[in-house]
Amino acid sequence: MSDTSKKEPCCNTKPQSKTDESLSVQSKPIKLVPIDTLKKQPAGSCCASSSCSETQVPSATHNAENGAKGSCCASDTPCTATKTAQQHQGENEEAISLHEYRIQGMDCPACALTIEKSLVKMSGVKTIQVNYSTAKMQVAAGGDISPALIKKQVEKLGFKAESLDHNEKSQTFIIDGMDCGACAVTLEKHMKNVPTVEEVRVNFSTGKMHITHDLGVEAITKEVSNAGFEAALSTGRKNEVSVSKKGASTTTVSGILLALGFFGSFNGVSPALITVLYAASILVGGYKPARSAYYAVKSGSLDMNVLMMAAAIGAALIGEWFEGATVVWLFALGAALQNKSIERTRESIRGLMNLAPQEAWVKAGQNLSRKPVEAIQIGDTIVIKPGEKIPLDGEITAGSSTVNQAPITGESLPVDKQIKDIVYAGTVNENGSLEVKVTKLVKDTAIARIIHLVEEAQEQKAPTEAFIDRFAKIYTPIVFVLAIFVMVMPPLLGWGPWSEWLYKGLELLVVACPCALVISTPVAIVSAIGNAAKNGILIKGGTFLETAGAINVIAFDKTGTLTEGKPKVSGLYTVNGTEAELLAVARTIEEHSQHPIASAIVTSASERGISALGGEDFTAIAGKGAKATIDGSDHFAGNPKLFQELNVSLGEMESRIQSLQEEGNTLVIVGTRSTIFGIIAVSDTIRTATAKALKDMKSVGVEQIVMLTGDNAGTAKKISDEAGVDRFFAELMPEDKVQAVKQLQNEGKIVAMVGDGINDAPALATADLGIAMGGAGTDTAMETADIVLMADNLEKLPHTVKLSRKALSVIKQNIWFSLLTKLAALILIFTGDLTLWLAVLSDTGAALLVILNSMRLLRLKS
Structure with a gap:
């Protein structure tokens, strides 16, 4: 496919939550190295080993692979995000604090590099990481530098820094009495003038005030009251309600006095x-x-x-x-x-806060005790009885049940859960008792992340x-x-x-x-985002809600998005012997392979009740297939190329092989050095909900549905015909998917890209709107995409577009x-x-x- 896109400028003003790994300032998180460790290193080095990739953010010319011990990089360019041991000599050993900020105003990765280079020069800053993709900054600093000073330095560079530190000084209050956005501005200005208030942000839509201060809760509520509003500390717990009920009574009294005066004017009452x-x-x-x-x-x-x-x-x-x-x-x-x-x-x-219970049954030995979820640690075992809500994310260690995951994923049908399956806080255990090993603290559960991201x-x-x-x-x-x-x-x-x-x-x-x-x-935006969250759709801002309402083309990754992503046997074609004999030989050879196609063959044989034969000397033939010795002779299972090299005649099967490949099948031929037993056709299957979901997409106003795949044109055509896709791009590498999206944009389309949020990150970032599937089990998807479908299916995508257009x-x-x-x-x-x-x-x-x-x-x- 030719690239018809125009070259884009460096600074792209697209929303900052986009993720393009090829443009990321750094490809992996930095390791925050204590100052005493750095002091032990020889002068002039920035790493204890020959690689700096884990202790610094690479600069534009940094090459960690070539870094020699004793120097930060192979080139003369100094490290931009960490100081050398020589720079640290003479500084007093002190406690290092980690501060996190959200940065607004970065247009491209070069902006992130600008911030790094400036802040690393500040006295007291030990290490710094600015991630353009997530618009976040982490700074490790000594006790002599305050978060406010870091923020001020960022703002001098023309960016805005919002502290994400969760400490005793940062609190959230529910504000009552704000009638419109102007009230929020008034309160914000008033609180900024209060001494010892470091930072304040008031949002009318959510009715909340986020404030960093050195005052008591009572002092804050009094100051808010002085500004004409009511405040109550937000607990983040269930049953959190509005704080003031006085307005109704004063309005009633005022109305009564008005009515008395009005009717009195008609009854000879004194004008005075x-x-x-x-x-x-x-x-x-x-x-x-x-x-x-x-x-x-x-x-x-x-x-x-x-x-x-x-x-x-x-x-x-x-x-x-x-x-x-x-x-x-x-x-x-x-x-x-x-x-x-x-x-x-x-x-x-x-209402989402009410989903997860505040207490859980904790098992210790044979004893059960009731504990607050905040007191439960990772690794503890909790017991969920039939009909109860699951209090924390975890892995099932005993029992089986069906679980209603609708509160998280929006799925209409309960899901069967067995040992080793993952369950989520806020979902409902419908039948069967479960023992679950806790894998996430209450603040890190899927429902907690959803609430946090939706409020943001x-x-x-x-x-x-x-x-x-x-x-x-x-x-x-x-x-x-x-x-x-x-x-x-x-x-x-x-x-x-x-x-x-x-x-x-x-x-x-x-x-x-x-x-x-x-x-x-x-x-309208608050209402729409709230509706989406309750339906298992995470829309990460009003900008993306508006974009979703304007899209006219949706591009889908094929494997794992339109299809199951799990190959299945689609056909058996025998030459010598029966289908059962063909599968028995194939299972014997493939049982020792971990390849997805081999797994599909073994699964198919198992479902038909066909056992493996006695075999030995199992050998994998790279890129071609596998071999085993059965009854003293070599048997093979592999692609047509393998048997061509063995000089085994395919005879009349050649035309069948060609037609099966054109239909999008992957073929496994089974035989010996002289005989062909038959052909097993394997293909990826379309998800059951795909065709209906794409049809519904057309009904809500999407003009064109496009499929992007690395498969050959035959496979792409087969899948597109079955799914009802209007157009497809085949034989694409990941970078080619980016060019395909750009080509659609150059045609004047507003493009949404749907993928898994990881492998398709560059294409998701390039599209006007990135939509990831399966967010409930994937932290990366929740972090990178603009819209996340919490369930691993497309059923909720039409509702997303419909809701956005309605909004x-x-x-x-x-x-x-x-x-x-x-x-x-x-x-x-x-x-x-x-x-x-x-x-x-x-x-x-x-x-x-x-x-x-x-x-x-x-x-x-x-």
Whole structure:
């Protein structure tokens, strides 16, 4: 296949989670060498042995294989990621701490190298590893250098570093009372001004604040309260709920006071008393937003609380007490309803925390004891009774059962489990008692990794969301200034009374709040990612959700993706003797081989109840087959080339051999030095769900399905016809798959690549979207791909595309609805048909409808 792609520039702005092993800064993790070990090495060397590949990150010219003892590299280029023993001489021996960061802003591997070269020069830095593929950095540093100093140095280079260290200073809080993204900005700015707070990140979509600090939990919750919100420390455990229930009561009291004043105005009640009732309604309902508005202004933010309180106070100043009270009450009511609605989207991930039990039965000898999962160590044996949820990942050591893996993989049918099979935390043991040897701690289980990755995904901004945030930052101040202009200029020019234009300006202030627009995208993304996670699909960010909704071509690796990846006997063709005799001889020869084709033949014979014959002198013939002595004569099982070299005539079988090979079969001929017994055809079989999955892909709007394979054209055509593939590329090496993907992109297609996440890493990285299968059992797949299908089948792929397309549709609906609502309100202001309370209702109502529309994604069925 010819390469029709154009040469790409070095700096590729594709998302950083892509993995291209050919471009990786280093191919294997570094070994962090203690300082005292380095001091024992001779001056001028960086490794104890002749190879530096395990103690440093190679520079661009580094060649570990040629490195001579006494020098870091064969070339004169110094090591970039570790210091030599000579450099370390004179430094005090000290404890070394390992710090981990997520790096944002790297466009290509050269950026990773830039960071390494800069940071390794810092005093106190011992070793450093920057991995462009995973966008992560590990730094081993002495006690005299702080994580904050490392972060500051990275930011000086033009990148952003986010600490991933999990220590006592880093905590996560659930925040209640945030009505939109502007509230998150206000809280973030406020907390950054608190002394001893090193780092803070507030996310409106998930309702969480991640903070690194030296204060107590009570001090943090008090500071959050000062900013107008409520906070509670997140435990990461089940039944974690929202913290504040006060909003409903104050809204109710405010509403009662408003109603008393309104009805009192029709019953001869003193105007002064009515004014007092309206004022009390404003004070009760407006206390919380007023406090939030104060801290927003103090932090330099113009959020919805500022705009609403300005409108309420302005209404009171011009004597419109009823309008002011109505504004406050409607705003408080809308905020309460929004919080209640969006909390349901946040619970889509909290529900995953309920999957795994918090305690387990631990077996010690013949005794069983109940222990918290946090107290259970790797190697412990736990007992799971029928009907119980499995608490930790592990390997079955005794018993057999069927296990419902739907919570992890989304598989609809239970899976049979035997001794040595792997089970996952959060799955359900349906029948039969199991003894399981724990293989992963609670924090490292598959469900824990899923929860962590999904929460990270929900906190990443999609391109649409980032654009809207930038738009809102410009839109709000402009409309705020315009509102002041409307209040002041027309009266000064004599175009009307002050009260009229002040009222219009207040309406414009309310309309200026872009709440519905700002939340139009993040709530939809949170809902879609939550739905996907519950269906065994891990979408690692809004960017990839949007890309999945736009793809029009999907390329599949063949072996292990479209097919089972396990050869099976597809046909028996005898020349002399019966099929049973043919298989008996073949099993005798192949039983001692570990080759997949040999295993397929042995399995087929075993299934038919055919035993091996007495054989001896078993010999493997490299690349051709195998030999054994049976009844004193040599018998062979191998490819046609083997028998051609033995000068054994294939006779009339030659035409059959050619046609079988053209149909995509691998052939094993069985015979002696003079006689052919027959031919065994072996082929890889299509997965049972493949044809239906590909058909469903077409029904959800994918234009073209492509297969990439290293097999010959005959095999590729056979598989593509059976599976319903539109187009295939055959006889490809791994690097050729990359070129095939590029060719599809050059044809103007948005391409998704589906593979196992390991062997197909370069092609997955090149495609616009990388999708890996079988993530539940493969850490690499979960780390490298943009989307991970937790089950090892394609059944959930159509739902992934369907969900992504639906999410894009919902986002567009939300944006257009928000913009049209604002436009209609602006027009009605200047025609004089909009009242202040209607302006509030249009704003809060639009936001609520946007949330409810987004929540439909939670209920989308696969």
